[in-house]
Amino acid sequence: MPYLKIHEIGEFAVCRDSDTSHFYVYTYDKETKKTFYRSLHTDDLEAAIAAVRSLVERCITGDPKHAIVQKPIRTVTELLDFIRPTVEKQASAEFAKIAIERMKRLMGDTMLQHMVTSSFDRFRDTALEEGIKLSTIDRTLTILRTGCAKAIDERRLPRHHAPTVPYYCTKNHSRAAPPKGRVMEVEEIAAMIDQAQFMHVLVALVWLINLACRIGALLDAVATQIDHRRGLIDLNPAGRVQTSKWRPTLPIPNTLLPWTLQLPPGHLIQWRGQAVGEIDTAFDAACRRAGLAPGGNTYSVRHAAGRYMRSKAVPDEQIALFLGHIQPPQSVATTIIYSPYSPLYLREAKAAVEAFVREIAGHCRKHDVLQPPWING
Numbered sequence: 400m401p402y403l404k405i406h407e408i409g410e411f412a413v414c415r416d417s418d419t420s421h422f423y424v425y426t427y428d429k430e431t432k433k434t435f436y437r438s439l440h441t442d443d444l445e446a447a448i449a450a451v452r453s454l455v456e457r458c459i460t461g462d463p464k465h466a467i468v469q470k471p472i473r474t475v476t477e478l479l480d481f482i483r484p485t486v487e488k489q490a491s492a493e494f495a496k497i498a499i500e501r502m503k504r505l506m507g508d509t510m511l512q513h514m515v516t517s518s519f520d521r522f523r524d525t526a527l528e529e530g531i532k533l534s535t536i537d538r539t540l541t542i543l544r545t546g547c548a549k550a551i552d553e554r555r556l557p558r559h560h561a562p563t564v565p566y567y568c569t570k571n572h573s574r575a576a577p578p579k580g581r582v583m584e585v586e587e588i589a590a591m592i593d594q595a596q597f598m599h600v601l602v603a604l605v606w607l608i609n610l611a612c613r614i615g616a617l618l619d620a621v622a623t624q625i626d627h628r629r630g631l632i633d634l635n636p637a638g639r640v641q642t643s644k645w646r647p648t649l650p651i652p653n654t655l656l657p658w659t660l661q662l663p664p665g666h667l668i669q670w671r672g673q674a675v676g677e678i679d680t681a682f683d684a685a686c687r688r689a690g691l692a693p694g695g696n697t698y699s700v701r702h703a704a705g706r707y708m709r710s711k712a713v714p715d716e717q718i719a720l721f722l723g724h725i726q727p728p729q730s731v732a733t734t735i736i737y738s739p740y741s742p743l744y745l746r747e748a749k750a751a752v753e754a755f756v757r758e759i760a761g762h763c764r765k766h767d768v769l770q771p772p773w774i775n776g
Contacts, residue, residue, distance in 0.1 A: 402436060406448055409455040411463070413439075413447050422447035424454070428461045435462050456557035472556045475514075475543070476507035481555065482546035491642065498539040501526065511547075514562035523567055537568035580698035582706055585755070587691050588699075589762035594685035598772075599670045602658065603678050605768050606667060607697060608756050609655035610634070611704035611722060614697040616646045618675055620667045625651070625659050631739050632659075634723070645723040648739045650749045654756040658771050704755055711751040721748040 402414035402423060412425040414436065422439045424447075439447045450467065459466040472478050479499045486495035505522050519540065526536050544564045550556035583591070588608065595601040606617055616634045624633045635646035651659060666674040679696065686695050701722065708718045719725045727738075738744060760768045 405444065406451075408448070408451050410460070411451050411454055413444070413451050415444075424451050424463055424467065426461070426463060430461070433462075435464070437462070437464050437467055439467065453557075456560070457554040458557075459554055466554060469555060472550050473510055473512070473560075474507065475509050475511060476503050478511060478543065478546045478550060478556070479503055479507070481550055482542065485549065486542055486545070489640070489642075494538070495542055498542050501531075501539060502543065511556065511562055512560035516563075516565055518562070519565050534568045537566060540564050540567075580696035580702060581692070581694035582702040583691075583695050583699040585703070585707075585758050586762050587689070587695070588703060589759045589764075590689040591682070591685045591691060591695070592759070592768060593763055593765040594688040595681070595766065596685075597670070597681065599668055599675055600678055600681040600685070601766055602771075603668045603675070604682075604700075605658055605771075606655065607700045608704065608759055608768065609652045609658075609752060610649060611701045611752065612646075612649075613644065613701070613723070614678065616723075618666070618668055618677070622662045622664055622667060625662075627659065629740060630656075641726070645726045647720060647723045647727075649721060650739070650745055652749055652753045652756065654753045654760075654769055657769070657774055660771075661773060704752060707755040708748055708751040711747070711754065713747045713751050717745050717748040721745055721752075 401417045402425065403417050404412050404414050404425065405422075406413040410426055414423045414425045415421070416423065420442045422441055422444065423436045424439055425434070425436050427434050439450050441447050441450070453471045454463050454466055457466065457471065470477075472481055479502060483495075483499060486492065486499075489495065502522070505525055506518065509518060522540075523533075523536050526539075527533070531539075547556065547561040547564070551558050551561055592601065592604050592608075595604055603614075603617060606612075607614070610617070610632070612634055619636055619639075620632070620634060621636065624636060626632070630651050631648055632651055633646075633648045635641055635648075639646075663669070663672075665672070668675045668678070682695075682697055686693075705718060705722055708721070716725075720727060756768060
């Protein structure tokens with residue numbers, strides 16, 4: 400089939416079939432010493448040139464067959480649709496879904512190659528007006544950075560078309576940020592627990608005061624994560640990749656041990672046999688019924704436990720390990736002390752938490768946080 404060369408772009412050339420008006424791309428692969436003519440699926444010269452220029456911009460070499468049918472990524476929406484399957488497989492999938500929809504709504508039609516700092520400043524300012532925290536905005540834009548890197552790597556986005564996504568939340572911002580929930584006193588926690596009206600809420604609160612974990616880790620946890628033989632609970636479910644918010648393996652406090660017995664299969668926190676998605680609403684309602692000051696949430700319990708451990712002179716490293724602020728050290732010098740299988744593992748932290756829970760129990764008037772109602776005696 401005879402071809403007429405129309406226009407050269409880099410190592411490619413736009414050709415037209417002399418018998419028809421159909422356009423092809425031509426290239427010679429020096430490595431394989433092969434010549435390729437691939438259909439551009441168009442009879443429009445301008446569209447054909449644009450398609451070949453895209454190949455060059457995306458650094459495509461050799462046979463362009465697959466790259467031709469691959470749609471180049473040009474807009475924010477196209478990039479987010481491209482990265483969505485990747486981020487939805489991660490532990491933070493729920494956040495990613497919300498973040499993607501927010502970016503689509505506020506800047507989805509924007510061409511990536513036209514984005515400058517002011518483009519992101521407008522997104523930031525609008526999100527702040529909607530009540531979104533600066534740290535959340537920064538985390539949201541991380542998805543865009545990840546998408547750009549992956550699209551460049553897979554030759555879907557020319558490197559020079561990828562925007563420079565700014566960081567808005569610096570370390571100084573993080574240090575200055577107020578706690579996610581005000582620190583509650585032991586008496587307040589007890590009063591709030593007494594106002595729990597449903598068993599699954601009471602169970603969740605008992606686990607929270609004993610483990611001081613993030614609420615997401617607790618709601619994800621299932622019974623098989625408990626190792627009764629060694630007295631441990633691994634807060635990271637099997638198959639879940641750890642993130643910067645480390646989910647530690649913790650010794651089970653003696654104050655929690657009765658609540659780990661005679662459990663139904665499945666999630667630790669469940670309602671009518673189903674996993675519970677959130678307890679924030681019930682927590683807020685219990686605080687209101689107890690007449691507590693506003694600002695308390697599940698993080699308040701975590702903060703209170705951390706402060707209590709510090710007041711009991713628990714070593715800083717143990718507190719950080721217990722709360723999942725750092726991952727277990729890998730050095731030989733600390734392996735024995737901080738191995739979950741050592742009797743010394745988080746010993747002071749565990750003892751402090753047990754004292755914390757017993758003090759709460761001493762102020763409870765309705766619920767017994769030391770003995771689950773399903774175990775007699």
